Amino acid sequence: MIILKCRDIINILENEAPLKLQEDYDNSGLQWGNPEDPVQKVLVCLDFTPDALRNAVENKVQLVISHHPVLFRPLRTINTAAGKGAMIAECIKNDISVYSLHTNFDTADNGLNEYLAKTLELQDITGLKKHYRDDLYKLVVFVPEESLQKVQKAIFDAGGGYIGNYSDCSFSAPGTGTFRPLEGSNPYIGQTGIFEKVKEYRLEVLVPEGKLRDVVKNMLEAHPYEEVAYDIYHVEQPGHEYSLGRIGTLREKLSCDEFVLHVKEKLNVHNVRTVGRIQDAEIQRVAVFCGSFDGDVKVLKDKNVDALVTGDLKYHTAQELEDAGIFTVDAGHYHTEKLFIKAISDILKNRLKDVIIVEHYGNDIFDFR
Known part of the structure; x- marks a missing residue:
């Protein structure tokens, strides 16, 4: 059984709903806890209430994921005998971290508004x-002919190469690369001190700002060269739009x-x-x-x-x-946002096989008489 850390689950959530999408007034993200703590059970709720906390303690969960941030306004004091202070103290005592996805998940491509529209069977x-538009970048990297497909796949797998409704988009052109390995180098091709010419491809791929770090990381790991020649250009055309x-x-x-x-x-x-x-x-x-x-x-x-x-x-x-x-x-x-619980549960169940998900629906704060 693979033991995941809190940060592993946070990475999944922030990949689905980047924090940059949240409104200025919002406070999505880690509310409290240690990102390095192991997680075997997760409780998902709309609001982290005392009732949700009791459920979390009884089920011995290590991470709570709520839609509405618990710490929405700054705390001036923490009274551990009552209110939020008491909840924080109880969470610390039971090693429970709390993470919230609010307006960033409302806006995300497969977020809460999308889930609401599908629930109402809209087409x-x-x-x-x-609401927000990604900056767009072009990654240009020079790759030996035999490694072209491997590097392409690594870039695509990390989220590069999307143009509108098309994926795996790239351009490549052949050419000749030159280099001379110096003392202390460990060349993939050629010998130290000898001038080399190699058939290479210039590979170009568009990458949204939010995926750039992961794309470059994947590209470098897949590339055979000790020193990789690549360029990153900011592109003026509009990137992906979030609504x-x-x-x-x-x-x-x-x-x-x-x-x-x-x-x-x-x-x-x-x-x-x-x-x-x-x-x-x-x-x-x-x-x-x-x-x-x-x-x-x-x-x-x-x-x-x-x-x-x-x-x-x-x-x-x-x-x-x-x-x-x-x-x-x-x-x-409550009724337009309780869908959050099922939406997040589905995301985690599809991505994680070794984590138990506890769904806590709570109740509407309003009574109708």
């Missing part, structure tokens, strides 16, 4: 609103009442708030925005959205949505 899903929210289409058009029933069924929620009612409405183009809607009604109008599903709505924003003719279902913060 042709695209981003709603640009707030998602847009998709329903298989068939629904009336307002039919759409509400559809949302309730797919999210397993009994009560929702709605805004607007369009006579003889036919809803097909739907936007989703998990948790709190950011209030940008204009982007919904520009994208010709028929309906919005979100989890938190302010009164005056609701008025704007009604004025814009956008039928809106507020299914509650």
